[in-house]
Amino acid sequence: MSDVPALPAADAGRSGPESARARLAERFEQFASDIFALEINTILKENITATPWPGPCHGLLDIASEYQARLGRIQQLLVARDPEAPGLAELVEGRRRRDEVDSSNTASHARFDDLRTWAKALCPALDRGLAGGSGESDAVMHDVSMINRIRDNSDQIKGVFDVLRARLRSEPPLITRDNANKLVLDLREQDLATIRKIWEIGTEEVVMQTVIHLDGDVVLRVRPDYAGEGGRPVLNLHNNSVQTAVGFWQKMVGVIGSALRWFVGK
Amino acid sequence: MNATTGEDLVRELLGRGCITILTVDDRGDAARTRLFPGGDVINVVRRDVVGSPLLARHLADVQATLAALAALVARTEAVLDRLARYRRVIPAAGALVVGLGSGLSGLAPALWAVLAVLAWALVRVVVGELGRRSAQAFADRLMK
Numbered sequence: 001m002s003d004v005p006a007l008p009a010a011d012a013g014r015s016g017p018e019s020a021r022a023r024l025a026e027r028f029e030q031f032a033s034d035i036f037a038l039e040i041n042t043i044l045k046e047n048i049t050a051t052p053w054p055g056p057c058h059g060l061l062d063i064a065s066e067y068q069a070r071l072g073r074i075q076q077l078l079v080a081r082d083p084e085a086p087g088l089a090e091l092v093e094g095r096r097r098r099d100e101v102d103s104s105n106t107a108s109h110a111r112f113d114d115l116r117t118w119a120k121a122l123c124p125a126l127d128r129g130l131a132g133g134s135g136e137s138d139a140v141m142h143d144v145s146m147i148n149r150i151r152d153n154s155d156q157i158k159g160v161f162d163v164l165r166a167r168l169r170s171e172p173p174l175i176t177r178d179n180a181n182k183l184v185l186d187l188r189e190q191d192l193a194t195i196r197k198i199w200e201i202g203t204e205e206v207v208m209q210t211v212i213h214l215d216g217d218v219v220l221r222v223r224p225d226y227a228g229e230g231g232r233p234v235l236n237l238h239n240n241s242v243q244t245a246v247g248f249w250q251k252m253v254g255v256i257g258s259a260l261r262w263f264v265g266k
Numbered sequence: 267m268n269a270t271t272g273e274d275l276v277r278e279l280l281g282r283g284c285i286t287i288l289t290v291d292d293r294g295d296a297a298r299t300r301l302f303p304g305g306d307v308i309n310v311v312r313r314d315v316v317g318s319p320l321l322a323r324h325l326a327d328v329q330a331t332l333a334a335l336a337a338l339v340a341r342t343e344a345v346l347d348r349l350a351r352y353r354r355v356i357p358a359a360g361a362l363v364v365g366l367g368s369g370l371s372g373l374a375p376a377l378w379a380v381l382a383v384l385a386w387a388l389v390r391v392v393v394g395e396l397g398r399r400s401a402q403a404f405a406d407r408l409m410k
Contacts, residue, residue, distance in 0.1 A: 040307045048295035048312050053283070189283075193302060196283050200300060200308050233317035240325050241299065241309045247332050249305030251339045 038212040040245045042238040043204045056187055057180035059199040060107035060157065067115050067150045068105075070203040071122065074143045078125045085125040091118075107175035109161035116154035119147045146203060153198045160191040207231075208238040212246070275335055279303060287331050289324035291315075297324040301331070 053059065075095070078088060095118065126147060129140040164172045167186055175183060187195070209221040226234050278285050285301040296315045300308045315321050 038305045038307075040309070042309045042311070044311055044313050044316065046313055047293075048298060048310055193283055193304075197302065197306065197308065200310075204310070233321075234311075237309065237311060237316065237321065237325070240328070241307045244299070244301070244328050244332060245305050245307040248301050248307070248335070251332070251335050252303070252305055254339050255342055 036214045038210075038245050038249055040210040040212075040238070040241050041201060041206045042208040042234065042241060043201065044207050044234065045204060053196060053199070055180075056185050056192055056195050057107070057175045057183050058177075059195050060175055061105055061177060061180060063153070063157070063195070063199055063202070064107050064111050064115065065105045066202050067119075067154070070146060071115065071118050071150060074122060074126075074147065077139075077143070078122065078129065081129055082125065085128050087121070088125045091121050091125075105177060108172070109158050109165075112154040112157045112161070116151050116158070119151040119154065122147055142205065149201075150203075156194055157198065160187065160194060163188060163191060207234060210238065210242050210245075212242075273338065275331060276338060285331060287324070287328050289320060289327060291320055296320050299324070299328050 054062065072095075075088075075092060078085060079092060083089070098114075123144075126140060126144050130144065161172055164185060164187060167188075172185070173179070173183060205223070206221075207223045207226050209219075211217075211219040213219075222231070222235075225231070275285050279301075283302070287299040287301075288295060289297045293312070296312050297320070298310045302308075311321065311324075315324075
């Protein structure tokens with residue numbers, strides 16, 4: 001775990017109209033970079049807690065603790081299913097020793113690197129579970145997709161910390177619950193959006209996902225138990241969301257197009 | 267849904283990073299749709315709400331949000347188009363101002379010459395008057 005001091009992040013010396021202009025430019029850059037692919041996720045939950053977005057610092061801490069808890073549960077399940085899986089006992093012992101040294105909830109590049117490493121270390125045992133055909137393959141598949149998500153998203157968040165380090169020209173502060181309210185992270189708009197989306201999805205089971213690329217490729221992922229007639233209401237809901245997303249996208253592209261027309265004077 | 271006008275929605279988008287459309291019932295949040303700037307959508311729905319009229323209402327709210335945005339976008343596009351037209355007029359106006367400026371700067375030496383003549387004439391008048399008055403005062407003193 002990183003032992004960098006918890007210091008408030010500087011606002012990189014930007015203030016006033018210059019800052020507003022830079023922020024606006026970043027937002028435009030984000031719009032422009034985000035319009036090349038649309039992602040629509042539909043999540044079903046037993047209960048929805050009306051937790052508002054707590055900001056990037058608490059958001060990162062939420063993500064880290066949620067990922068840690070989920071990886072812990074997956075590890076427990078794997079041990080219960082197949083205690084003899086190669087390397088699993090060592091992994092469990094390593095995690096136990098690590099938690100004895102430091103079990104505090106923090107957010108940093110090192111923390112997400114640790115979560116990524118843990119997720120990757122669980123892959124062989126999961127692969128063995130899939131190959132074993134234990135009759136729980138659906139559950140194992142969910143775990144596999146969750147592990148993949150944790151690994152990929154941890155990488156993305158590590159990238160956010162890398163960018164932050166470059167912007168601050170020093171190690172970003174270690175985020176804890178104690179300093180999360182005081183810290184002001186000078187994040188790029190697209191990084192803020194990345195954290196926000198990752199926080200929003202968390203470790204929820206995405207039942208349907210559509211990714212539409214600008215070149216026309218459309219990828220639809222549906223959980224098998226929602227692919228049949230029983231899943232029609234959810235599919236309708238998801239389709240509606242896809243239409244919403246495309247409509248929203250068209251509006252955004254319209255604005256960008258108008259801005260470009262204004263820029264070139266045509 | 268908290269925000270109702272396009273301006274409110276854009277403020278929400280810029281301030282909070284996304285637009286949230288929330289539908290609640292007596293059990294709390296029933297459905298929540300978040301629209302992100304690039305068009306990404308995250309839809310979270312309580313399981314028991316799927317297929318219910320409440321969800322239909324939520325979807326109608328989402329469509330209403332989109333309509334409010336569409337109205338704002340149409341207005342924004344109109345403003346941007348107008349600006350694009352002004353943009354063509356502004357260089358012409360700028361050229362006119364620059365032309366006038368260079369014309370005036372060409373006239374400057376002549377203006378300075380005129381000013382210098384006027385100033386010299388003024389000095390001569392003033393000095394002459396002062397001299398005349400002084401001579402008169404001196405003569406008056408002699409005549410006493």
